Amino acid sequence: MDLIISLTVNGLATGMLIFLLAAGLTLIFGLMSVLNFAHGGLFIWGAYTGVWSFQMTGSFIVGIIVAIITGLLLGLVTERLIIRPVYGNHIQQILITLGFMLVLQEFIKVVFGPDQKAVFPPEILQGSFLVGDIVLIKYRLFIIAVGLLIFIVSSFILKRTRVGLIVRAGVMNKEMVQSLGINIKLVFMLVFMVGAGLAALSGIMHAVYSGVIYAEMGLEFSILAFIVVVIGGMGSFSGSLFAAILVGLAQAFMAYYVPALSLAVNMLLMTVVLIFRPQGLFGKE
């Protein structure tokens, strides 16, 4: 039982990290119909700038704030310069965002150097709690709490505020939203920036979780996020949370019980979902 609980906490923590990255991706796709392969680049920039400022100031909170601001600003630049000219053309989107992803990745090496960097959690989040015989690692619990907080706040905004209603309405019918006097391009830009901010937050959280950062981890991790978006249903925020937890748990349990299959399990999950429910678990036909 102790093992099951430990694996579950591991899986939930991984799931929440993937959710933070996938949440922005699914909103961007749902609202803007944009396939953003540069999302991993925003993630890695969040990781590096966040870790750098964390190490410079000694404050993890400052690190998180810097990561989010970096994500928001990069999101603004990416939407205005890279995405805006290719709205409505998926092939061009894939090519240009994938190219920009590589630019962001290589530029990390120019600014921060090509070597891997070690990262340690802040003192307050180091160590673990002992509940009975179960060891609960503090930082993993922190990730779960942050992920849940982001989900609750985002869900509240999407469901209870007019801005959120506009975003949801925009996912359904952009033309009608514009016809009601709402500047959908501005909404697009803000959603893109928020999505990028979430990716950057995921970056710094993941950096501390894995204990090491390197430029290529953005691309590796964003593939997981894409799998989650497909499983959850493109455009579905709740679907992303559910799928991220599913993927996180599957990975944690498989890594323990069938290590050989741990890397394949996500692809397997996605394949099964695509066969039986091509629109994703929470997606609409």
Added chain:
Amino acid sequence: MSSSLLKLDQVEAYIQKFHILQGVSFEVEKGGVTVLLGRNGAGKTTTLRTIMGLNQVGKGTITFNGENIGDLQTHQIANKGIGYVPEDQGVFGDLTVGENMRVAMKKEDEETTRRMEWVLELFPDLKKFWKKPGGALSGGQKQMLAIARAYVNENELLLIDEPSKGLAPIIVDKVTESIEQMKENTTILLVEQNFMMASKIGNQFFIIDDGKTVHKGQMEELKQDKVLMKKYLGIA
């Protein structure tokens, strides 16, 4: 009727490579209902979409209250005071009736609240199904929601595209009655295939054929002109 609110002058528009509007010209006077008539595919819906900026103006000018709006974006046109009820109603299916209304409301002032109360009295079904998703409403209820959403703001002009399409006769009567009441406060430009409905509420008409305006006049005159009705509307 006093002065021109909306004016289209030799407007041309394309949808992809197809030259749909080839010279549409008409004026909508303040007050009352102006009806755009014509056979299927004549360009009536495209005309409304072009006014709203959803299709680009190729040539010609569109002025609203004397200001050229042909180059503006859709949201800017809507904010000039034009409400739009599209042919497919444009109801946000996953949002409740209340949420659909909330997205539409540009302000939350006294006047908007008053208009909201008025429109909910006009369409009591909307009040009844306030928490029901828009996608779960019947066709008639969706139409009522779409009209209510356009009316809730203080728009000077409402563009309504085929409000009777696909509705049962009893619902058509209800929609007709509601438009009749709205025209007391707002100018309406209506596209309608149902001549019975159009002739009942319309004051003036324009006929569009093959993307051009070919005839105009008062609705009362059209009712008497059997030749014109047969030629352009296919009504014997």
